[in-house]
Amino acid sequence: MIKRGKNMSEIHISENSSSEEVYPFARVIHELVSLPVTMRSRNRKGVRIEQGKLVDNDYTGPILEEALEKNGVIHAIPDRGAYKGVPVVVTPLHDMEGNTIAVIGVVDVVCTIDVASVFGNYPEIVRQVEEAKKAAL
Numbered sequence: 001m002i003k004r005g006k007n008m009s010e011i012h013i014s015e016n017s018s019s020e021e022v023y024p025f026a027r028v029i030h031e032l033v034s035l036p037v038t039m040r041s042r043n044r045k046g047v048r049i050e051q052g053k054l055v056d057n058d059y060t061g062p063i064l065e066e067a068l069e070k071n072g073v074i075h076a077i078p079d080r081g082a083y084k085g086v087p088v089v090v091t092p093l094h095d096m097e098g099n100t101i102a103v104i105g106v107v108d109v110v111c112t113i114d115v116a117s118v119f120g121n122y123p124e125i126v127r128q129v130e131e132a133k134k135a136a137l
Contacts, residue, residue, distance in 0.1 A: 013093065015042035015101040019057040022046045022102060027054075029104060036083070038090075039104040040064055046102075048082060056082075063090045067103045075108060083107070 011024055019040075026039035030049045040046025040060050048056040061081045067074045067090040074090045090105035 013041065013102055015095075015099070016044060017041040017046075017102065018044055019047045019059070023049075023054065023057070026104060029106065033106060035107045035109065037104065037106050038064060039102060041102045042068060042100055061105070063088050064103050064105055066090070067092055067105070068100055071100045 011021075013022060013025060022039045022041060026037050026047050026049055029039075030037040030052070036048070036050040038046065038048045038059055038061060045058045045060045046064075047054060048059040048061075059082075061083065062078050063074050063076050063081075063083075066076070071092055073092070075087070076090075077087050078084050087108035088105050089108040090103050092100040093102040093104065095101050
């Protein structure tokens with residue numbers, strides 16, 4: 001829900017948020033990472049954003065569904081849907097009690113680039129990314 005007061009706006013995301021309500025949050029992530037982003041609430045379909053544009057406002061995908069079901073981070077290559085064959089990572093958003101209220105996903109570039117060549121001058125970043133890749137397998 002987006003509330004607009006006299007001098008401020010608030011964004012609230014719940015398990016029943018519509019695609020219109022999750023869009024501002026998903027858009028921020030998209031703009032931050034410049035990658036395709038998908039997001040939905042637990043009980044309603046959500047959005048798919050690519051190249052700065054809202055591509056679908058009634059979206060769900062198999063990995064979003066899996067992350068909702070498992071209540072955990074999923075690194076996978078979908079076998080169907082809009083991102084079939086493309087590595088993705090999806091993570092749940094939790095409420096204060098740890099319940100999943102929404103999930104958000106991005107294309108997993110960590111699986112698609114040679115991190116050592118890109119961050120060769122930053123060995124600590126390379127170490128952290130390589131550890132995360134191993135943990136995901």
